[in-house]
Amino acid sequence: MQVTETLNEGLKRGYRMVLTAQDLDDKVTAKLKEAQPEIELKGFRKGKVPLPLLKKQFGQRVLGEAMQESVDDAMKAHFEEKGERPAFEPDVKMANQEWKEGDDVEVEMTYEALPEIPEIDLGALKLERMVVKADDAAVEDALKNLAESAQDFKDRRKGTKAKDGDQVVVDFVGKVDGEPFEGGAAEDYPLTLGSGSFIPGFEEQLVGVKVGEEKAVTVTFPEEYQAEHLAGKEAVFDCTVKAVKEPVPAAIDDDLAQKYGAEDLDGLKQQIGERLEQEYAGAARAILKRNVLDALDEKVSFDLPPTMVESEAKQIAHQLWHEENPDHEGHDHPEIEPSEEHIKLAERRVRLGLLLAELGQKAEVEVTDAEMTQAVMNQARQYPGQEREFFEFVQNNPQMRQQMRAPIFEDKVIDYVVELAEVTDKDVTREELEKSIEDMNDE
Incomplete structure (x- = not known):
């Protein structure tokens, strides 16, 4: 198949592919010859049906298959030769709409290519991780709240x-x-x-x-x-x-501790301290993750597929509009045009998404079946009494599975980056940690 480039602007690509009538006819003949030994028609023994009769009987049906296979093979060969990957499914259409049998087949293919992602020296990244210890005052506050809830x-x-x-x-x-x-x-x-x-x-x-x-x-x-x-x-x-x-409030004593599964009050305090430090570690990780993404965003610059940015910007604008208009639950509202701020945020998300995907692929990061099952179970708990239906919905919905897989994959790539980066632990107070979380959420 002859392939001619018609568009090359940034990441936009266009090609015209021509499959000659002779090549198409040869492919149809080859497919019929391949099937000939298994075909039998009235008046002919199995495998003895003449090729011209097969062509007359089945030619039209095989023609469509041959045409589709030729286009698919040409596309596959093109991407292998160019070393490109399309950001979305390529748009493929017949160029000669009035095609008839005996004409060459002309096909136009357009797509946006995924950009080349520059290499990053992850070892050169310098990151700071907040560390908060559960002090006596925090444990006492938690105990007091526990006693009030167990009133x-x-x-x-x-x-x-x-x-x-x-x-x-x-x-x-x-x-x-x-x-x-x-x-x-x-x-x-x-x-x-x-x-x-x-x-x-x-x-x-x-x-x-x-x-x-x-x-x-x-x-x-x-x-x-x-x-x-x-x-x-x-x-x-x-x-x-x-x-x-x-x-x-319940008395803060061993009886209270035993209500919550601890042997005594000291045991309950220890449990509370451990739980608080887990909460602090989770908050600190969220801040570290934001810092990782900020650091990566500063390190890279490359062209972005326009359609990916446009789609992401529209999604951001739509989501924020519904957050600002919570009473409007349906989608029967005017089209929401993304602002410059939405587009800027979309560019960051697309850039970081492509970068993390590249880093994850090179590091051979995988989301295991066990991790996916755990994620589905966690989400299914939000639908008490309908857990089974939710499991079946996820299993039969590839898009939903991808939505659930994406954050797990992203977190594993972040962990990979943190392992290679230079990370310094910094002891901070609970108040400093909370202030950092507030500042992050306000951005």
Whole structure:
């Protein structure tokens, strides 16, 4: 196949490929000869059908296959010869739209080539990694929060009215149309006001009650209530208040520690310290990763495929528009034109994406099946009761698998860069770490 270059501007490429009618006819004949031994037609033994008859019977069908194979082979040979990779699937179309059998086949192919990525001396990168130790004050603060979340309740002074956040102990009987219904009664039920654990409107009506008081609470079951026979119906709950209790933090002692799986208070403090340092390390890694990307971005400069930048800029603009307009959930809005800031951010993302892909390929970085499975499991937890459906969705959706694979691959490449770079650990306070995270998020 004859190949002639028609476009070479930056990373844009264009070629005209011509497959002569004779070459196409030869390929059709070769395919028919290859299939001839297995073909049998009425009046002929298997493998004895004359070639002209095969051509008349199957020529048109084989012609399309031969044409497609010729174009595919020519494209493959072209990319091998040029040493180029297209950024997207090449756009291939017939140049002579009125082609008929016996004409040469003329094909136009256009694409954007991926750029050559310059070499980087990763050993010359100088990076700083923040290190934060969990001090006694941080552990004590965490203990205090833990005690508040594991709060106990103690009886309020007799005659005190229940407040939001208090626990009321009640007996109740629920009725619909004056008749008690199954599951609508309980005794000595501890209910924390404001917890939202009961039917909407129930807890609010118990604010202000006292011990010994009887109160009829009227509510309407939601239309989507799980018990269909109660959905959307009005119910009256006859309540008797038996206790009103105020919340108090749990005592910071061995009993609290045992509630959280530690042997004693010292053991709980150690666990808290380790957890805090893991959190600090995670935050420090996020900052280190940003510093790695900034350092790499400063080191490289190369042409970027225009379509990749345009697509990324549109995606950024679209995402930010929805973040600024959270009430507009659909996509029935005017087209959002990327700003210069969006385009600049898109160029950085595309540049770093191509660079990390190149570094990962050269370092033979791979995402294992186990890592992918773990990632899918982590995300599936966001859909309780639908985990299996989520697994099947990911398995049948290559684009979704690629979206989940990309951040794992990126993190592994970042780890590879950090291993080769000159990294200095710097001890900082928790406040300094938090300030760095805030500054990073504000950028």
